[in-house]
Amino acid sequence: MRGTVFVIGLGLIGGSVALAIKNTHRDVRIYGYDINDNSAQLAKALGIIDDICDSVRAGAEEADLIILGTPVKQTVQLIGDLSRYSLKKNVIVTDVGSTKIKVTESAKQLEKSGATFIGGHPMAGSHKSGPAAAKAHLFENAFYLLTPTQQEEEKKLAELKAWLRGTKAKFLTVSPETHDKMTGVISHFPHIIAAGLVHSAKRAAKQNDLVARLAAGGFRDTTRIASSSPEMWRDILLHNKDELLLLMDDWIEQMAEIKRHIQASDSDSIFRYFSSAKTFRDELPVRSQGAIPAFYDLYVDVPDYPGVISEITGYLAQSRISITNIRILETREELYGVLVISFQSEEDRKAAEDCLADHTNYGVYIM
């Protein structure tokens, strides 16, 4: 591809898309703008962008592709700004936001300027934010939803996919309505429930300080997404309000039903509640990335002596296996501890399992 790319909002997602574009289109210049000057400077220092633009207008009017990497509320405001500038006639404008109805509605303002807006949502990420967390391969094998709203955009859609080829994501085209409905149930709503579970534990912890210590293992993993950015999720919830209210009604009904079964000690119905959830969940694809990324965790039983972590990471480093996270489960405080090591992919986890089996006699297992 030829031309100039302008990324507005140089955080985790905007930065990762910029890196993926740079990897495939080496001659293209990528300019960036971020309201937080430190983030813009860091993005340049990390090679995410070639140069910083002083204003949105300066970058937007020169660009062939504009990527809005901002939180959804700001994305809507920025689209309003873009509609007042003299954009290039053939420019494609896209975003990375987690909601699509309100964003694509606001993008109608861009039509009169001749720009083509195609909404986008790379469905992978993490609870981290900022340019330092950006990675070129963040979206590999993840779904990347695109929401063109007009038939005649076919050529432009192909062009956008060509720009984004380096993400190695799987592109799917859906309507903004379908997008918000699907992501409502599999991504937005789980964030509400995860926060709700944490609130329950917080209340219980006030009564008994053992609760927080016991929550270190499975509970912490189950509620990982409750550590995501509160600002980002507030804005996502407000954008997808109607769908989320429906899902909440459904949830309340479901809770009332299981409550009735427990009250009646109806063991068959309680069994069926878990069993049908298990059947559906066990059939979900495990290898492809969904909206909430799979964990590739390896559990290692290790003796509790100083230096054990560096011993293990040393073996993995020798075998050139990258880890994304490492922590000790704090539920066992005797002679042995459990080290949980997270990897980027199933391949890395398998390689680590083999590597540790070769070098140590520690118990290694996958949950």
Ligand SMILES: NC(=O)C1=CN([C@@H]2O[C@H](COP(=O)(O)OP(=O)(O)OC[C@H]3O[C@@H](n4cnc5c(N)ncnc54)[C@H](O)[C@@H]3O)[C@@H](O)[C@H]2O)C=CC1
């Ligand atoms: N975090 C995640 O896992 C995922 C997030 N998304 C979506 O991606 C978007 C960005 O999220 P992240 O990259 O995670 O957030 P982030 O906080 O890492 O990055 C957002 C960046 O936008 C900048 N920004 C905010 N307002 C701005 C403005 N008016 N002008 C210029 N820059 C501005 C911030 O300073 C920040 O650097 C959001 O719309 C979110 O819904 C989509 C997929 C996954």
Ligand SMILES: O=C(O)C(=O)Cc1ccc(O)cc1
């Ligand atoms: O951290 C997680 O597990 C996520 O949920 C990542 C995520 C956040 C927002 C999205 O729109 C898509 C994926």
